[in-house]
Amino acid sequence: xxxxxxxxxxxxxxxxxxxxxxxxxxxxxxxxxxxxxxxxxxxxxxxxxxxxxxxxxxxxxxxxxxxxxxxxxxxxxxxxxxxxxxxxxxxxxxxxxxxxxxxxxxxxxxxxxxxxxxxxxxxxxxxxxxxxxxxxxxxxxxxxxxxxxxxxxxxxxxxxxxxxxxxxxxxxxxxxxxxxxxxxxxxxxxxxxxxxxxxxxxxxxxxxxxxxxxxxxxxxxxxxxxxxxxxxxxxxxxxxxxxxxxxxxxxxxxxxxxxxxxxxxxxxxxxxxxxxxxxxxxxxxxxxxxxxxxxxxxxxxx
Numbered sequence: 121x122x123x124x125x126x127x128x129x130x131x132x133x134x135x136x137x138x139x140x141x142x143x144x145x146x147x148x149x150x151x152x153x154x155x156x157x158x159x160x161x162x163x164x165x166x167x168x169x170x171x172x173x174x175x176x177x178x179x180x181x182x183x184x185x186x187x188x189x190x191x192x193x194x195x196x197x198x199x200x201x202x203x204x205x206x207x208x209x210x211x212x213x214x215x216x217x218x219x220x221x222x223x224x225x226x227x228x229x230x231x232x233x234x235x236x237x238x239x240x241x242x243x244x245x246x247x248x249x250x251x252x253x254x255x256x257x258x259x260x261x262x263x264x265x266x267x268x269x270x271x272x273x274x275x276x277x278x279x280x281x282x283x284x285x286x287x288x289x290x291x292x293x294x295x296x297x298x299x300x301x302x303x304x305x306x307x308x309x310x311x312x313x314x315x316x317x318x319x320x321x322x323x324x325x326x327x328x329x330x331x332x333x334x335x336x337x338x339x340x341x342x343x344x345x346x347x348x349x350x351x352x353x354x355x356x357x358x359x360x361x362x363x364x365x366x367x368x369x370x371x372x373x374x375x376x377x378x379x380x381x382x383x384x385x386x387x388x389x390x391x392x393x394x395x396x397x398x399x400x401x402x403x404x405x406x407x408x409x410x411x412x413x414x415x416x417x418x419x420x421x422x
Contacts, residue, residue, distance in 0.1 A: 126266045133262045134178045137255050137274065141171040144251065144281075147244055155238040158225055159288045160245065162218045162310035166281050166317060167248070169207070169214050173277050176203040204273050204328040211321035215314045222311035229304050236303065237292040245289040252282035267369070267403060273324050280320045284313040330365075337363045337370050341402070345372055348397050354378060355390060356415060369405035372398055380414035387412050 148164030151157070256278040263271035291309040295302040336342065342363060349358035361374040376394070378387055391410040399406045 126268075129262055129266050130268055130271055131178055133259055133271065134174050134274065137259060137278065138171065138174040138178070140251055140255055141167055141174055144248055145171050148248065151238075151240055151244050155241050157237065157241045157288075157292070157306055158222065159292060159306045159309040159313070160241050162222070162313045163245065163248065163281070163284050163288050165214050165218060166284050166313060167252075169211050169317070170252075170274075170277050170281055172210055173207045173274050176207050179203065201328050201332055204324055205332075207273065207277070208321045208325035208328065211317055212325075215318035215321065218310055218314035218317070222307045222314060225307035226304065226311070229307070236300070237296045237306065239296075242289055242293055242296070245285045245292070248285035249282050249289065252278050252285065256282060273327075276320065276324070280316065284316060287312060335365050337365055341370070344401055345374075345398070348401060349374060349376060349394070352376070352390065352394055352397075354382070354386075360411070366407065369403055369407065371407040371409075372402075373409040373411075375411040375413055377413045377415045380417065 145164055145167040148160050148167055152160035152164055256275050259271060259275035259278055262268075263275055287309050291305040295305045337345075342361075345361060345363065346358065349355075349361070355376050355378055357377045359375050362372075364371045376390075378390060391412060394410055395408040398408045
């Protein structure tokens with residue numbers, strides 16, 4: 121899949137999420153304020169963070185499709201990871217604000233009664249659950265298809281929004297059934313949503329920094345690299361194999377030995393064959409660096 125097609129798919133999928141999140145954010149916050157539901161407002165802020173996440177993803181996918189140039193010899197794939205970091209930091213700030221407000225509301229419950237949950241609040245939460253769970257599976261499918269880390273992070277964000285809406289629906293439904301003493305569940309749920317949001321943000325942040333500091337690819341993919349190297353005819357002893365995650369694509373570097381009497385042309389053909397096989401397996405943007413060495417004859421290089 122070329123970069124143009126990848127960018128088009130990413131923009132279309134994220135655009136769908138953007139529209140849904142605009143509608144959900146407005147609906148949750150407006151209904152939350154009208155019926156004085158802190159839990160639904162917190163859920164709306166969660167959706168707002170999804171909305172900002174969609175915007176970040178659209179921008180980073182657009183930038184990351186740019187080819188390598190004189191100042192960016194390895195391309196722009198890590199722009200997506202920078203987008204993930206920005207989204208994570210924004211989520212942490214949102215979680216802090218919601219936590220602070222939730223604790224104040226719980227503290228003042230005895231002197232400032234909380235309003236009875238409205239059926240409209242429960243209905244909005246139900247709509248959110250259905251739409252965000254659908255967005256999760258839709259975005260996750262295409263994130264895997266185009267190998268986009270930021271889109272996958274966005275899919276996880278959709279799922280976390282659906283889970284927070286489940287908490288709102290369950291808790292406020294129980295409060296409505298049980299009566300006034302249970303209305304405190306509203307700020308408690310808001311607090312739980314904030315804590316959950318914080319841990320999701322920290323997880324994404326840690327994963328993002330792992331890529332930015334040149335973490336290697338996973339063990340499963342590393343085994344695929346070794347399998348390809350060991351399958352190449354007229355070569356031996358692949359070594360100094362190094363890999364790194366570069367955002368939407370990966371980098372692979374290695375040394376491999378060939379017959380010392382082999383011509384430069386034949387050695388070059390082997391190197392090209394290896395590069396092609398790596399790109400067939402890991403994507404056409406895979407960065408491959410091959411170092412050809414002579415095999416030892418009687419324990420010495422000839």
